[in-house]
Amino acid sequence: MTIMKKYLPIFYLGIKSSLVYRGNYLIKIITQVLNLIVTLWMWCWLMGNNVHNFNYLAKYLIMTNTLSLLFSIAPTFTLADLIQSGKLSNYLTKPVSLYWYLYLTYIGSQLPIIIFYLVLGLYFNLNIGFINLILYLIFCSFMFFNLALVFGSLGFWLINMWPLKSGLFAIYLLFGGLYFPLSMLGKNIYSWLQYNPFSLVTDVPAKLIASNINQTNIYYLAVAVWLIIFYCIYKKTFKLGLKKYEGVGV
Template sequence: MVKKYLAIFYLGLKDSLIYRSNYVIKLIIQFVNLIVSLLMWSWISRKNSLIDYRSLAQYLVVTNITVLLFTTHPAFQLSNLIKSGKIVNFITKPVSLFWYLYFHNVGYSTPLFIFYFLMILFFKVQFKTMLLLLCYFVLAYLMFFSMMMLLGSLGFWVINMWPLRAGINAIYSLLGGLYFPLSLLGQKTYSWIHFNPFSLVTDIPARLISGMLDTHVVNNFCMLGIWTFIFLIGYCVLLTKGLHKYDGASV
């Protein structure tokens, strides 16, 4: 089993090296978004002396790079398999659809993970924090991937999933802190939303790196586990119901 999924991991890694232009395009687009956000907050900070622009800029840099790792791509990858009928290839073979896509995406994202951890070295993060962040990312990636697989399972009932992409990305940007630190919404509001799935993969790591994390790390790990369990159960239910009505014909 290990050897089989290691081969899938290697396949994803090889795909990332072959299609290098995809990485370049992702980096350019995210870099442009980051520059726009930094310029906007630079102007706001000049009008409001209470805003610490340096800390805010560091936060935005980390969140906007983190979003490259936790992408919505798996959701639409699964929906495309359903729509094209290629999902039958996984149903009839001795391989788990979930783990196949998981290890393929992990392999594909490995260069970005390396780039991410090399980048945060410039923030002079302690080794203990780096090790904690690495362990956190292992569970966070599984949680976020499970959520994307749950969304992708809607492809059994939704003919075209692409209109949902803009909505999902908008929610991701807002609740993930890509435009501004979520703590700026106020302590009362932040206490309600900082455990949402998008915040857990962007806001929390950024606050951990910058030393602004004011909640117990154990709570964050527990919430990752709870969300992972919820999304996995939801994915299994939708997949089972979807396969019962699925006739395998291409749309």
């Protein structure tokens, strides 16, 4: 009960932040929708009368672009901002875990997108097991969050983080399948590329939904491996970063 009282307000603050800055939130969603429309229009023009394949492609791209909103790299820059502004000191001295503080704030801020995604999933009438998909996405959220913290920890050494933001977004677009299904790169390439962390949170769930298949065991294993790797790297880089952290910005 004490833990609930300690961390529930943090989750609430995450929800509140998404509502307070709803203008930015709406702009982000509108930008993503416009980007999706342009992508679908391009593929519609390229595929011509191939309606069956275009319907699959449209369903796939809708899911990957929606999932990219759910799995955001925002925690990277939340942590980096705390480090570079010197505000990290406030959280290091509080009787709460910085890790769970960042995670619950992140999940709370994503709650509107989570609700939208659940409605979208029900609309597609999933046959692969709705509970299984939700559990997989929850598992993925921890993995992707730890990946974001790894990059965020670079704030101990980097003065400007904006080049990293552009680079991460470009990698997300390419390896997450936001512009085209990664399987179009060929079977040999895709057999390895599908297990990259960006693909696991967007391409893989979209493929499972669009193809109505239920083979998730190998993907659970891949997510678990990446989760352990990213968590260990984050703990190591954060520990090293604290040795040079002065609490007054860098």
